[in-house]
Amino acid sequence: MGKSRKRRATIIDVAKECGLSQATVARVLNGQTGIHVKEITRNRVLDAAKRVGYQRNAIAANFRLQQTNTIAVSIADITNPFFPELVKGIQDVLREKGYSVVHLYNEWNPEVEQEHFDYMVRTCVEGAILSPSDTATDFSSLHTIPFVLLSNSEKFAMYDTVGNDSRSGMRLALERLYQLGHRRMALFVGGSMRSGSNWRAELFREFHRERGMSVSPENLLESDFGVSSTSSFSAARRIMNEFLDRPNLPTAIFSSNDILALASLQVANEKGIQVPERLSVVGMDGIFSGEVSSPPLTTVQKNRREIGRTAALALLDKIGANLEGPAKRQLLSCKLIERGSMGPALESHCG
DSSP states (O other): OOOOOOOOOOHHHHHHHHTOOHHHHHHHHTTOOSSOOOHHHHHHHHHHHHHHTOOOOHHHHHHHHTOOOEEEEEESOTTOTHHHHHHHHHHHHHHHTTOEEEEEEOTTOHHHHHHHHHHHHHTTOSEEEEOOSSTTOOOGGGTTSOEEEEOOOGGGTTSOEEEEOHHHHHHHHHHHHHHTTOOSEEEEEOTTOTTOOHHHHHHHHHHHHHTTOOOOGGGEEEOOOOSSHHHHHHHHHHHHHHHTTSSSOOSEEEESSHHHHHHHHHHHHHTTOOTTTTOEEEEEEOOGGGGSSSSOOEEEEOOHHHHHHHHHHHHHHHHHOSSOOOOOEEEEOOEEEOOTTOOOOHHHHHO
16 A cells, blocks of 8 residues: 655644644644734744644745745747746846745647736735737736736736837847848748747848848748747758748748757858858857857847746836836847858959
């Protein structure tokens, strides 16, 4: 027969051990300050609690007080290397303030996301930091919970958001490629980016129009959406295997995230396409894998830990505020990190 689990000691056990009433024991163990308890009595209760192995049920006590000191953090993709550093920034701030963090992952599934929202309400979390699964996510069930969104999308303008200034970051990369002589560039979007990539194509076309250049439709690439970075990487490889076999290839590819860029780089290496001599590859995010790729990946770096810290501080401000104010949108700047995967265009060498 299996060994039975030991029963958790209760206030009743402590009261029996020290020979005092349950009410007196509860006053001591729950830290009630409204009624005076003699020091000798307090020590008697604490000694008895230690002997019977009593541990205060903080969850039950917090529910009675309607205060759980718990914050929910919801992201879509646990496999995406973008998120760990960001979550670390969140946790650093919240732990310092005495909060526990509950991590939830919805795998880009709106139904699972709504189940998580229901869980947040049922468990009385004091706040939430959410990376939405979709721009159409319904947050109405969270009306009693303060929350901050991890997003730079203008579609969430009615909510408090924290994100990167990805538009400016993308322009940094395109302008640097232009300076290096690249006039035939491709844009690769998709991966696990379910928050919408249409603005990237618009910005890409706008950048070209401003310089009197045209964009070939065949150089606007979109990969299948994946529920994980692994499936996104595989889908991106399939796209690149076909694309890099075409004649008249562009001299540079800008990808909307590093997962796509690393897939492009890997396929180019397999096909013997020299990077960056024949093809420059630029990503976006600044994940660690890009530092150790061959060649190392040029990327638009997002300060993920600072995003997390900023989101946590914004949520704490919201929890501490008595009244709801106007929605705040905070965008953090990006930085172009130039590494070995980007160089002058082949045409510039020739002419």
